[in-house]
Structures are given as structure tokens and as C-alpha cells.
Amino acid sequence: MPRPTKPPLDEHLTQLAGQPVAAIDTPALVVDLDAMQRNLGRMAEFARKHGIRWRPHAKMHKCSEIARLQLEAGAVGVCVQKTAEAEAMAAGGVNDIYISNEVIAPQKLARVAQLACRLVDAGGRLTIAVDSREGVARLAQAMDDARRATGGSAVIDVFVEIDVGQGRCGVPPGRAALELVHEIRKHPALRFAGLQAYHGRAQHLRSPQERRDAIEQAARDAALTRKLIEDEGIQVALITGAGTGTMVCEAASGVYGELQAGSFLFMDADYARNERDPAQPQFEHALFVKTQVISAGARHAVCDAGHKSHAIDSGLPTVHSVDGDDPLEFGNGGDEHGILRPAAGGRVPEIGRILWLIPGHCDPTVNLHDHLVGVKGGLRTGTVDRILRVDARGALT
Amino acid sequence: MPRPTKPPLDEHLTQLAGQPVAAIDTPALVVDLDAMQRNLGRMAEFARKHGIRWRPHAKMHKCSEIARLQLEAGAVGVCVQKTAEAEAMAAGGVNDIYISNEVIAPQKLARVAQLACRLVDAGGRLTIAVDSREGVARLAQAMDDARRATGGSAVIDVFVEIDVGQGRCGVPPGRAALELVHEIRKHPALRFAGLQAYHGRAQHLRSPQERRDAIEQAARDAALTRKLIEDEGIQVALITGAGTGTMVCEAASGVYGELQAGSFLFMDADYARNERDPAQPQFEHALFVKTQVISAGARHAVCDAGHKSHAIDSGLPTVHSVDGDDPLEFGNGGDEHGILRPAAGGRVPEIGRILWLIPGHCDPTVNLHDHLVGVKGGLRTGTVDRILRVDARGALT
Incomplete structure (x- = not known):
């Protein structure tokens, strides 16, 4: 029987455990454990x-x-x-x-x-x-x-x-x-x-x-x-x-x-658009793409997450506010980029700024990633607890 | 320096080389070499x-x-x-x-x-x-x-x-x-x-x-x-x-x-929608998703390729005619399924029928797959020449 053969995790991944959230390179798929x-x-x-x-x-x-x-x-x-x-x-x-x-x-x-x-x-x-x-x-x-x-x-x-x-x-x-x-x-x-x-x-x-x-x-x-x-x-x-x-x-x-x-x-962002049934448990967003700004112009900035980082079949990701930042609208920048536009009167985020995206659809987003970075203690000041391998990523047949 | 660590190919993949196209399980990303x-x-x-x-x-x-x-x-x-x-x-x-x-x-x-x-x-x-x-x-x-x-x-x-x-x-x-x-x-x-x-x-x-x-x-x-x-x-x-x-x-x-x-x-299907400049070389489709029908009803059939097999950011795939089949329209069936509807008067394809899709956008489609199946001699009667590893799949950082 064909069995999934998975390589050991890269050393730089195993070394992430115990480090602060700031050490996670971008883009990365992060789970708030x-x-x-x-x-x-x-x-x-x-x-x-x-x-x-x-x-x-x-x-x-x-x-x-x-x-x-x-x-x-x-x-x-x-x-x-x-x-x-x-x-x-x-x-x-x-x-x-x-x-x-x-x-x-x-x-x-x-x-x-x-x-x-x-x-x-x-x-x-x-x-x-x-x-x-x-x-x-x-x-x-x-x-x-x-x-x-x-x-x-x-x-x-x-x-x-x-x-x-x-x-x-x-x-x-x-x-x-x-x-x-x-x-x-x-x-x-x-x-x-x-x-x-x-x-x-x-x-x-x-x-x-x-x-x-x-x-x-x-x-x-x-x-x-x-x-x-x-x-x-x-x-x-x-x-x-x-x-x-x-x-x-x-x-x-x-x-x-x-x-x-x-x-x-x-x-995910699409389920969040449903009007909640009062009988439904209040589930929280627990999956985020950590991304950062790599280019900033007068009216927009560009981050390093595009639709090779998150699926867009059920709509674009939304920008999750962690630090009480100015609200940003996420625009499609293609495979490797996201376009970030501030709301009227807001500031364009600066180069290097870290942002957290809520994917439009969790299933095909996870399928883009070989691993999830599991964090405890929150996205702002938390710590990487462990790396979770997406064993069945790309398991198509 | 973090270096990509790739496992050996699964045995069932290495064994594909030399076999007829019919031996390729579905869904698979196939290159007409x-x-x-x-x-x-x-x-x-x-x-x-x-x-x-x-x-x-x-x-x-x-x-x-x-x-x-x-x-x-x-x-x-x-x-x-x-x-x-x-x-x-x-x-x-x-x-x-x-x-x-x-x-x-x-x-x-x-x-x-x-x-x-x-x-x-x-x-x-x-x-x-x-x-x-x-x-x-x-x-x-x-x-x-x-x-x-x-x-x-x-x-x-x-x-x-x-x-x-x-x-x-x-x-x-x-x-x-x-x-x-x-x-x-x-x-x-x-x-x-x-x-x-x-x-x-x-x-x-x-x-x-x-x-x-x-x-x-x-x-x-x-x-x-x-x-x-x-x-x-x-x-x-x-x-x-x-x-x-x-x-x-x-x-x-x-x-x-x-x-x-x-x-x-x-x-890809999106570039094929461009009106060709006469100065442009006549490039051919060389990338296909091999898929097969797994369910068939009175008015539609369902194949085993959805948007975990092919990207849909630039539109849905089109169905490539290999055998002179009745034309089929491809509809979005979600992450793992495609919906196939025959043109007026056409037949719904039967269970097990093999179909070939031309992805809407090649770049993010390739990024879904760990390997490409390279075929020589055509999609109908050809042979698997070799498996090409997508070394940089998921290389996001």
C-alpha cells in the first residue's frame, strides 16, 4: 500500500518551538492553539x-x-x-x-x-x-x-x-x-x-x-x-x-x-459572514496567515501573502486586528502578494509591519501548507508551542 | 541555511515510468512533455x-x-x-x-x-x-x-x-x-x-x-x-x-x-482566452489535470478534481477533448469535486470515464502538487516518461 513518506521537518522549523511569535518568518500559517x-x-x-x-x-x-x-x-x-x-x-x-x-x-x-x-x-x-x-x-x-x-x-x-x-x-x-x-x-x-x-x-x-x-x-x-x-x-x-x-x-x-x-x-472569514444561529456555539477564529509588508507606496502597501498562501475560492482574507491598528482592506495581489489599503483617513502600514490574515476558506488554505505553526499565549505576545505537520497535504488520490 | 528536504518519491510513483497513460491514478497533474x-x-x-x-x-x-x-x-x-x-x-x-x-x-x-x-x-x-x-x-x-x-x-x-x-x-x-x-x-x-x-x-x-x-x-x-x-x-x-x-x-x-x-x-485556459498577437509563437497547452467521473446522475456527472487539484483564481478549468467526446462544461464542485454538464443534446459521461482538464492558471495549480507526471506520445496512447518533482512547492518564505 502506498504510504505517505514525509521528510523530517527542516531544522529552522523545529528550532521555532519555544520562541516568541515574532520569530515566525512570513508568510506562515499559524494556529492559535x-x-x-x-x-x-x-x-x-x-x-x-x-x-x-x-x-x-x-x-x-x-x-x-x-x-x-x-x-x-x-x-x-x-x-x-x-x-x-x-x-x-x-x-x-x-x-x-x-x-x-x-x-x-x-x-x-x-x-x-x-x-x-x-x-x-x-x-x-x-x-x-x-x-x-x-x-x-x-x-x-x-x-x-x-x-x-x-x-x-x-x-x-x-x-x-x-x-x-x-x-x-x-x-x-x-x-x-x-x-x-x-x-x-x-x-x-x-x-x-x-x-x-x-x-x-x-x-x-x-x-x-x-x-x-x-x-x-x-x-x-x-x-x-x-x-x-x-x-x-x-x-x-x-x-x-x-x-x-x-x-x-x-x-x-x-x-x-x-x-x-x-x-x-x-x-474562516466565509463562515464569519454567516449570521450566527443563537443555538450555535460561538466558535473563534483560530487560523491565521502571518504576513508582513514588503513594499509601501503613497496609497497602498503590499504584503508577502498571496493566493499561494491562502485560498480565495470563498473570498479574500480579511485583516485581523491584533494591535488595534487602523483597519485595512485586503485586495488581491496575485499569487505572492496582497494589496493593503487603509480606510479613509487611515495610514498605509510601513515596510516590515506584521499583519494577520483570516483566510476566506480554511480547508484549501491548509492544503497549501506543509505545516502549521502552533502558538499559545496569543498572536501578539505568545510563544510557538509546536509545529504541526499537515500529513495529508496534497493527498489527492 | 534552511535547505529543502525532500523525501524519496513514493514507490507507486517511481513504478509509473514506462507505463501507459491509463495507469496514472486520478486526479494527477500531467505534463505533455x-x-x-x-x-x-x-x-x-x-x-x-x-x-x-x-x-x-x-x-x-x-x-x-x-x-x-x-x-x-x-x-x-x-x-x-x-x-x-x-x-x-x-x-x-x-x-x-x-x-x-x-x-x-x-x-x-x-x-x-x-x-x-x-x-x-x-x-x-x-x-x-x-x-x-x-x-x-x-x-x-x-x-x-x-x-x-x-x-x-x-x-x-x-x-x-x-x-x-x-x-x-x-x-x-x-x-x-x-x-x-x-x-x-x-x-x-x-x-x-x-x-x-x-x-x-x-x-x-x-x-x-x-x-x-x-x-x-x-x-x-x-x-x-x-x-x-x-x-x-x-x-x-x-x-x-x-x-x-x-x-x-x-x-x-x-x-x-x-x-x-x-x-x-x-x-493555461486564461492565457488561451487572450486574442493571439500574430507575432506571438503558437504555444500549446502542455499541462493537464487527469480526472475521472466518480458519480453520474440524470443531468450531470461529478469528477474527482476540485480546487485542491487546480487553482481557480483565474477561472475554472476547461475540459480538453482528447477522444472527440461530447463537449462538457466544467462547474465548480468545491475542494474535491468538479461538476460536468453536457452541452444541449450531449450525454452525461459515465462513471469511470477519464477526462482531461486545462487549468485556468498554471502557476498556483502546479503549487498544489508535489510532482508532475511527464508523458510522451500524447494523452490518449502515450507513456509515462518520468516523474518531475516540484522541488519548490510550498516554498513560501
């Missing part, structure tokens, strides 16, 4: 209070060290989107992994099956989503091959993905899902585990009411599909879904049994 | 014909193996934007490197100075851009420190960056540039090398006339600045700039002596 830990605690408390499982999405942080912290805080396991992410998480000691996505390529399914056998042997579990007969048949073939090769009898858990409004993968709710359940149950190495019902589009509907309406409909679709399946005497053990934007709705639905929210841990 | 080589030849011929130097921008490919191919084809060296990119190129055997960007942080300038000393000792050269007195002073300090530490007398070449329309870094053309030249000449370890005059905004003006107008103005600004400096008896050895969109204009200007174009090697 205190804020992250508070977010983690809020999520754990929310799940406990609602009696619901949580399985945070590791596609966001791609870091097995963070995944282990989530497990310690009460998460039942992690979700991933890619086989290579699952391999990286397993290599990092996570043993309950759900690939919440369709896998079709036979060479990848061989890896999925090998990983399933390995995790099950070690007392863990691998789960995967399907949305086609072709997908079920190929997965079953791969599992049969892996079981034959290892002489084992491992079973892989399989969710049927239904499209509850995302308009991407998934069969329509209802009969199409039931048909796939019957397909799954034909194969001894596959175990029907429930329904995947994630509504991605609902996450960034700006008002709580719009989000509630969207998830009410999703929950109705999921419940109806469950009833159809259970009417045939087949148990639907779990309905899983939800993101940071809507998790309070799924938790209140009585239908969903597991939350997949991932972004709550770091938050 | 035949098309790349033709683009390289066209660029070399263009530069020869116009008697102009070319120093392609390695921020595009971030790959020292490709940089060496460019040097063999006649490039005088490479440009980079980041100190860490320069270190990666030097580690890969490139010994004439220009950091066409401002560097301000003292810890980075120490690395710049160390690299300059090392390259000069080995018969090479490091060049850098400045646009502030602060930048000149800090660079001089770093060079003094490095020379003292090594007992050497290396000199770093310095371009003064002027803003010829980009609206980002650079001093205004004219007196401000002259003042910086005087500053540079105060320091024995700095050697004034000429003017950096890159007009990024002009690269994607859609009509050749708009691009010609923009570069005529830039060339006038650069020539005026040169005259001001030369009137004081100081030679301006070189004016450097140009990208793939406008290189024919700079080459024809009689002002620019060096072209920095990088994207010509791979091309």
Missing part, C-alpha cells in the same frame, strides 16, 4: 448536550495530530474525502475513518480494501460512501480480492449517499437509495451502515432561517428514505452529515445521528 | 530571432529539473519570487537566479546573502529587486554580515523595481528610482544591475492592441527612467520584465533586454 482548544471544547460540549456523535472532517486540517486531539475530546473518528487522506490518518494512528465520498478507480479501491483489512485487524473500522451500482460492484470486487490475499474476513461499512440539496454526488432520496441498499447486502464483505446526507450548499446560506429551512427539507428526505428501507426490515443504523454552518439544525432534527462539521475548529 | 518541449523550442527561437535574453519565471513550474531544461535551451537563468524558491533552484543545480521581488525580513535577507555568497563562489550569480531605501539598507546589512562571516567579497546584483502599470510593488518611474540607485551604489556588496519593469496587469488584456498600448507606455516609463540615471553617468545595464501575454511587445520595444515569461511552457 488556545482558541482551537476552546473551539474543540465547545464542540464536544455541544455534542454531549445533544446526545449526538461527532466525526469531524479531517479534509479541513489534514493533520493526524489534530485528529488525535479530536478523538481525545470525544470524536468517534474522522471523515476524509480521499483514499490518500485515509492512509495518512491511519499512518498517524487514527483507526476509525470514514471516506465520505465515492471511490471508483480500481487501483484506489484496492488501497481502500487493504486499508479496511488492516484497520479491522487492528480493532478499527473503515467506512465509505457509494452512490451507484457500479461503485458497489467495484468495491465488493476489491474487498473480495483483499480478503483472498490476506486470508481475512474483514468487512467494510458502507453508507448510501443521498442528494439532499447539494446537487453533487448522491442518488435521489427514496427508491434509488433502497435499490443500492439491496445491492450492498448481496456482498458478504460489505455492511450497510446507513445514509450519508450532507447538504453543502446550505452551509453558507447567510440567515439562520434559510439554513433551518434547507436542513428541515434534507432531514425529511433522509427520514423518508430511512422509512422506505426499514419498511423492508433493514435497519438504518445511522444518518450522517452536517457542516459547521448548519450543525445546530441537524443536531435538532431527531433524524441525524452524527455531525461531520470540520471548520468549527479553525473557522 | 512533447508539447512542453515544442513550447521551449519556440521560445528559444523567438528570443534568438529578437536578440533578447530570456530568464523564465520558475515561480510557474517550481521544478529545478524543468529549470535545467530551460537553461539547456538557452535561458540565461531563472526568476523566482521567494527566497525559498531560490534555495530550491540552487539546490537543484541552477546557479543564476533572480529574486524578482522585494525581501524585507532580516531572517530571509540573511538567507539571501548566504545564497549570494555561495552562488558567487561557485561562479554563479544572485540578483534581487528593491523598491525602498529600507530594503536597500537591510539588504546591505545582510550582505555585510554574510561577507564578514565567510570572509568573502561576493556582490549581489540589484534591480530597482519601477511600477509601470501593475499597481503593486515598485517605485514610480523617474526620480524615485534614481534616488534608490544612488542608495545602492553606496554599498560595496551591492551592484546596481538595472530596472525591473514588469506589467502584470497587461498580460491578460484580451486584444493585442490593448496589450501593445500598455507595454508601449511601460517601455516609455522605463526608458525615461533609464535616461535620468544615465544622465548622471551611471550605466543601466538591463531592463527586465514581460510575461507570456505581452512578451512580443517587450521584445519589439528596443527598451527591454530580457524576457521573464514563464507560462508559455505550459499555457
Whole structure:
């Protein structure tokens, strides 16, 4: 099985631990570990209070060290989107992994099956989503091959993905899902585990009411599909879904049994644009790009962070005020630069000035970086606690 | 000096060489090496014909193996934007490197100075851009420190960056540039090398006339600045700039002596949207994301490439027709998915179908990948020739 091979960290990185925040060269992706830990605690408390499982999405942080912290805080396991992410998480000691996505390529399914056998042997579990007969048949073939090769009898858990409004993968709710359940149950190495019902589009509907309406409909679709399946005497053990934007709705639905929210841990500028549901824990920004001004003119300055440092698919970063600085507007300066313009009457920041950006979207921002710099004690006067390796960065296959 | 530490390639990657294109798992960033080589030849011929130097921008490919191919084809060296990119190129055997960007942080300038000393000792050269007195002073300090530490007398070449329309870094053309030249000449370890005059905004003006107008103005600004400096008896050895969109204009200007174009090697969907200047060599697309369909519904299919596989800052990828397939429109499906919709009357592609995407913007797309899969013999029936490591991927500092 291809396993992620990671080099040792550069010496200048390992030497950062214990140094003040000022020693972090720019641009760098910095995690406020205190804020992250508070977010983690809020999520754990929310799940406990609602009696619901949580399985945070590791596609966001791609870091097995963070995944282990989530497990310690009460998460039942992690979700991933890619086989290579699952391999990286397993290599990092996570043993309950759900690939919440369709896998079709036979060479990848061989890896999925090998990983399933390995995790099950070690007392863990691998789960995967399907949305086609072709997908079920190929997965079953791969599992049969892996079981034959290892002489084992491992079973892989399989969710049927239904499209509850995302308009991407998934069969329509209802009969199409039931048909796939019957397909799954034909194969001894596959175990029907429930329904995947994630509504991605609902996450960034700006008002709580719009989000509630969207998830009410999703929950109705999921419940109806469950009833159809259970009417045939087949148990639907779990309905899983939800993101940071809507998790309070799924938790209140009585239908969903597991939350997949991932972004709550770091938050981002796009989630901050949502009008907060009063039922939602108050998650803090914990992910920042540290950058500095490298050029300053009469009307604008330029910093050393562009969209090779932060993703811009969900909007540009915002400038986080740490020192009570004059407010700055961030403009797109291309791959390696950001343009900073002061508000009317404000000053252009001087060369060398340190700034902190809140990325527009945390997931693809983390995927640009090989490591995160973990800080305790705040961004202004804190200290580097440790370097967190983004094990699954670039894990695309 | 922090040096890039790269792990050995995964076994499944090294085993790809010699195998048919069909063996490449998805998503993968694939280079059509035949098309790349033709683009390289066209660029070399263009530069020869116009008697102009070319120093392609390695921020595009971030790959020292490709940089060496460019040097063999006649490039005088490479440009980079980041100190860490320069270190990666030097580690890969490139010994004439220009950091066409401002560097301000003292810890980075120490690395710049160390690299300059090392390259000069080995018969090479490091060049850098400045646009502030602060930048000149800090660079001089770093060079003094490095020379003292090594007992050497290396000199770093310095371009003064002027803003010829980009609206980002650079001093205004004219007196401000002259003042910086005087500053540079105060320091024995700095050697004034000429003017950096890159007009990024002009690269994607859609009509050749708009691009010609923009570069005529830039060339006038650069020539005026040169005259001001030369009137004081100081030679301006070189004016450097140009990208793939406008290189024919700079080459024809009689002002620019060096072209920095990088994207010509791979091309991308955004450059393909430019109306071609008849004087421009006909560069081909050489960079593709191989992807496959993992889900198919009644009206759309979903492939396994999203914006963790390709950058979308300059628009979505287009679907490249390899087999004469029905045309497909690519829609944004988020980080890990692409949505494929057939044109009116066309068929939705089936599960497992292989598709090839032309990325919207090559530079940040390459920066998402740890390696490129080099193919010869075409995308349909070709063979994997070799894996090219993206040495400077994520080299942000």
C-alpha cells in the first residue's frame, strides 16, 4: 500500500518551538492553539448536550495530530474525502475513518480494501460512501480480492449517499437509495451502515432561517428514505452529515445521528459572514496567515501573502486586528502578494509591519501548507508551542 | 541555511515510468512533455530571432529539473519570487537566479546573502529587486554580515523595481528610482544591475492592441527612467520584465533586454482566452489535470478534481477533448469535486470515464502538487516518461 513518506521537518522549523511569535518568518500559517482548544471544547460540549456523535472532517486540517486531539475530546473518528487522506490518518494512528465520498478507480479501491483489512485487524473500522451500482460492484470486487490475499474476513461499512440539496454526488432520496441498499447486502464483505446526507450548499446560506429551512427539507428526505428501507426490515443504523454552518439544525432534527462539521475548529472569514444561529456555539477564529509588508507606496502597501498562501475560492482574507491598528482592506495581489489599503483617513502600514490574515476558506488554505505553526499565549505576545505537520497535504488520490 | 528536504518519491510513483497513460491514478497533474518541449523550442527561437535574453519565471513550474531544461535551451537563468524558491533552484543545480521581488525580513535577507555568497563562489550569480531605501539598507546589512562571516567579497546584483502599470510593488518611474540607485551604489556588496519593469496587469488584456498600448507606455516609463540615471553617468545595464501575454511587445520595444515569461511552457485556459498577437509563437497547452467521473446522475456527472487539484483564481478549468467526446462544461464542485454538464443534446459521461482538464492558471495549480507526471506520445496512447518533482512547492518564505 502506498504510504505517505514525509521528510523530517527542516531544522529552522523545529528550532521555532519555544520562541516568541515574532520569530515566525512570513508568510506562515499559524494556529492559535488556545482558541482551537476552546473551539474543540465547545464542540464536544455541544455534542454531549445533544446526545449526538461527532466525526469531524479531517479534509479541513489534514493533520493526524489534530485528529488525535479530536478523538481525545470525544470524536468517534474522522471523515476524509480521499483514499490518500485515509492512509495518512491511519499512518498517524487514527483507526476509525470514514471516506465520505465515492471511490471508483480500481487501483484506489484496492488501497481502500487493504486499508479496511488492516484497520479491522487492528480493532478499527473503515467506512465509505457509494452512490451507484457500479461503485458497489467495484468495491465488493476489491474487498473480495483483499480478503483472498490476506486470508481475512474483514468487512467494510458502507453508507448510501443521498442528494439532499447539494446537487453533487448522491442518488435521489427514496427508491434509488433502497435499490443500492439491496445491492450492498448481496456482498458478504460489505455492511450497510446507513445514509450519508450532507447538504453543502446550505452551509453558507447567510440567515439562520434559510439554513433551518434547507436542513428541515434534507432531514425529511433522509427520514423518508430511512422509512422506505426499514419498511423492508433493514435497519438504518445511522444518518450522517452536517457542516459547521448548519450543525445546530441537524443536531435538532431527531433524524441525524452524527455531525461531520470540520471548520468549527479553525473557522474562516466565509463562515464569519454567516449570521450566527443563537443555538450555535460561538466558535473563534483560530487560523491565521502571518504576513508582513514588503513594499509601501503613497496609497497602498503590499504584503508577502498571496493566493499561494491562502485560498480565495470563498473570498479574500480579511485583516485581523491584533494591535488595534487602523483597519485595512485586503485586495488581491496575485499569487505572492496582497494589496493593503487603509480606510479613509487611515495610514498605509510601513515596510516590515506584521499583519494577520483570516483566510476566506480554511480547508484549501491548509492544503497549501506543509505545516502549521502552533502558538499559545496569543498572536501578539505568545510563544510557538509546536509545529504541526499537515500529513495529508496534497493527498489527492 | 534552511535547505529543502525532500523525501524519496513514493514507490507507486517511481513504478509509473514506462507505463501507459491509463495507469496514472486520478486526479494527477500531467505534463505533455512533447508539447512542453515544442513550447521551449519556440521560445528559444523567438528570443534568438529578437536578440533578447530570456530568464523564465520558475515561480510557474517550481521544478529545478524543468529549470535545467530551460537553461539547456538557452535561458540565461531563472526568476523566482521567494527566497525559498531560490534555495530550491540552487539546490537543484541552477546557479543564476533572480529574486524578482522585494525581501524585507532580516531572517530571509540573511538567507539571501548566504545564497549570494555561495552562488558567487561557485561562479554563479544572485540578483534581487528593491523598491525602498529600507530594503536597500537591510539588504546591505545582510550582505555585510554574510561577507564578514565567510570572509568573502561576493556582490549581489540589484534591480530597482519601477511600477509601470501593475499597481503593486515598485517605485514610480523617474526620480524615485534614481534616488534608490544612488542608495545602492553606496554599498560595496551591492551592484546596481538595472530596472525591473514588469506589467502584470497587461498580460491578460484580451486584444493585442490593448496589450501593445500598455507595454508601449511601460517601455516609455522605463526608458525615461533609464535616461535620468544615465544622465548622471551611471550605466543601466538591463531592463527586465514581460510575461507570456505581452512578451512580443517587450521584445519589439528596443527598451527591454530580457524576457521573464514563464507560462508559455505550459499555457493555461486564461492565457488561451487572450486574442493571439500574430507575432506571438503558437504555444500549446502542455499541462493537464487527469480526472475521472466518480458519480453520474440524470443531468450531470461529478469528477474527482476540485480546487485542491487546480487553482481557480483565474477561472475554472476547461475540459480538453482528447477522444472527440461530447463537449462538457466544467462547474465548480468545491475542494474535491468538479461538476460536468453536457452541452444541449450531449450525454452525461459515465462513471469511470477519464477526462482531461486545462487549468485556468498554471502557476498556483502546479503549487498544489508535489510532482508532475511527464508523458510522451500524447494523452490518449502515450507513456509515462518520468516523474518531475516540484522541488519548490510550498516554498513560501
